[in-house]
Amino acid sequence: MIRVIIFLVAVAVLAAFAVWIANNPGMIVIEWPLLHRNPVEVDIGLVVVALVVCAAAVIVLYEIARRIILFPEFLSLFMRRRRIARGYLAITRGLIAVGAGDPYAARRFAREANRIAADEPLAMLLAAQSAQLAGNRVAAEQMFQQMAGREETKLIGLHGLFVEAQRREDAAAARLFAEEAAKSAPSLAWAGQAVLEFRCAGGDWVGALEALDRNMRNDLLDRATYRRQRAVLLTARARSLADTERDAAKVMILDAVKLAPDLVPAVALAGRLLAETGEQRRAGRLMEKAFRANPHPDLADVYAHLRAGDSARDRLVRVEALAKLAPGHIESAYAVARTAVDAREFAIARENLSPFLGNPTRRVAMLMAEIEELEHGDVGRAREWMARALNAERDPAWTADGVVSDRWLPISTVTGRLDAFQWRVPLAHLGTPGPVIEDRPTIADVPQVVEQVEPIPEPVQEKRRSAQPLQEELAEEKPPKSAPAGPASVVIPPLRPRVPDAVIPLIHVPDDPGPDAELVDEEEPERQGEGWRRLRGLFW
Numbered sequence: 149m150i151r152v153i154i155f156l157v158a159v160a161v162l163a164a165f166a167v168w169i170a171n172n173p174g175m176i177v178i179e180w181p182l183l184h185r186n187p188v189e190v191d192i193g194l195v196v197v198a199l200v201v202c203a204a205a206v207i208v209l210y211e212i213a214r215r216i217i218l219f220p221e222f223l224s225l226f227m228r229r230r231r232i233a234r235g236y237l238a239i240t241r242g243l244i245a246v247g248a249g250d251p252y253a254a255r256r257f258a259r260e261a262n263r264i265a266a267d268e269p270l271a272m273l274l275a276a277q278s279a280q281l282a283g284n285r286v287a288a289e290q291m292f293q294q295m296a297g298r299e300e301t302k303l304i305g306l307h308g309l310f311v312e313a314q315r316r317e318d319a320a321a322a323r324l325f326a327e328e329a330a331k332s333a334p335s336l337a338w339a340g341q342a343v344l345e346f347r348c349a350g351g352d353w354v355g356a357l358e359a360l361d362r363n364m365r366n367d368l369l370d371r372a373t374y375r376r377q378r379a380v381l382l383t384a385r386a387r388s389l390a391d392t393e394r395d396a397a398k399v400m401i402l403d404a405v406k407l408a409p410d411l412v413p414a415v416a417l418a419g420r421l422l423a424e425t426g427e428q429r430r431a432g433r434l435m436e437k438a439f440r441a442n443p444h445p446d447l448a449d450v451y452a453h454l455r456a457g458d459s460a461r462d463r464l465v466r467v468e469a470l471a472k473l474a475p476g477h478i479e480s481a482y483a484v485a486r487t488a489v490d491a492r493e494f495a496i497a498r499e500n501l502s503p504f505l506g507n508p509t510r511r512v513a514m515l516m517a518e519i520e521e522l523e524h525g526d527v528g529r530a531r532e533w534m535a536r537a538l539n540a541e542r543d544p545a546w547t548a549d550g551v552v553s554d555r556w557l558p559i560s561t562v563t564g565r566l567d568a569f570q571w572r573v574p575l576a577h578l579g580t581p582g583p584v585i586e587d588r589p590t591i592a593d594v595p596q597v598v599e600q601v602e603p604i605p606e607p608v609q610e611k612r613r614s615a616q617p618l619q620e621e622l623a624e625e626k627p628p629k630s631a632p633a634g635p636a637s638v639v640i641p642p643l644r645p646r647v648p649d650a651v652i653p654l655i656h657v658p659d660d661p662g663p664d665a666e667l668v669d670e671e672e673p674e675r676q677g678e679g680w681r682r683l684r685g686l687f688w
Contacts (some may be wrong), residue, residue: 175191177189236270242254242258243270258274261275271563275291276291303329337368349564379411381415405434428455451470462489463493464484481503482501484497489515509542510541517531517534517537541573547572
């Protein structure tokens, strides 16, 4: 609108000037000795028109001369802009091909982008991603190393190197890349989480706490998650210091209990350390509060042994008082029954287990076998209960990622995930199986879920069983009194770090190109057979 107004004002001024010239005619007299004649008289209107024409001619000639002189520079700029446009077009199409999972198109556009704009960050990224998609991890790692050496692409280069190190199971290199990325950019979520998991896997609880605090300062996790994970790390560190630096361990574990009062391992360890330092009443209150909210055999065991010199009957009285805080719960009944068997109060043990004998769990069935043998010496009834234990329902245990452990661990032994172990029935969280997709699934199609089964005595086989006394068998199978009955110890598999997400999330992710037994040829597709080569020979 402003431009229109300015144009109209200019036109009005010129029109007014032309009208003024027309209303005020005049002559311009030119006297010049070189003319050798009378002075020349020219109309003023003609002079104005001549001046305008001359000015326009000068401007046109100047522009023509300037264009001729600057033509090489203009041509170079045009070619450079055209080359940049072609490069970005190749990069765009290449990234689309990577996202679509087309390795051949991605490789073709990557070569074109490298030829046109080799130093562009996006061209380098496309080259790395296309190499990952094709399974050429050596080329991908070389490209990520080049990117890590440049300041503008350092972080994405470190991420790519981290992914490749994880895939070749080089934990040391992966940790170095993650540490460098976290140091360069503390707000990177993948780097902060990777550093935390690597330090936990190495047992560096002090470093893990520092990494967790740094993640919290950079808003990488919420407040509730931070409190829970800090409590887990404090518990792990207190457990490592419980035998050497008891005072420091007690301070740490009490802080963990404040952060996560429902963390059973923290509460159990806090009760044990308080009891060992003569604070039995404080430890008892702590155990009672935790057991009322979450009945657990570890809490009952620690509560029963608050005073080391107590007799079995004294422990029974204490556990009975604890069980009243969670009446009707199977853990309350089992804790009383277990302590009653130790005190040889079999009537109390039977009374507490009677509500659960209709559908007993494995612990209940095994404890009933022990009661039958110890109270009456009835080997037949004991074997009957042991046989029922074979098909009985499983008891809750510490489980994480398909691994069952008889004790709590701060991290998963499979993925390295912090606070992974939960107290529940093993594999119950997996739910019912889904529909069958193929009639004959292969071994690779079966989910690799590891399940460790508790050792259960063999069923009754009178003809093949030796004459060994049942008392010795029960002594071998009975868990120690200082630990709650549960699944047997398992051999913890070596920790395998988690494979992170791709550098750029894709439909067919470059980080998962499949088996690398055969890499895609850079010059011709793998899928070329004899027929394809013959067909190609007809045209090329």
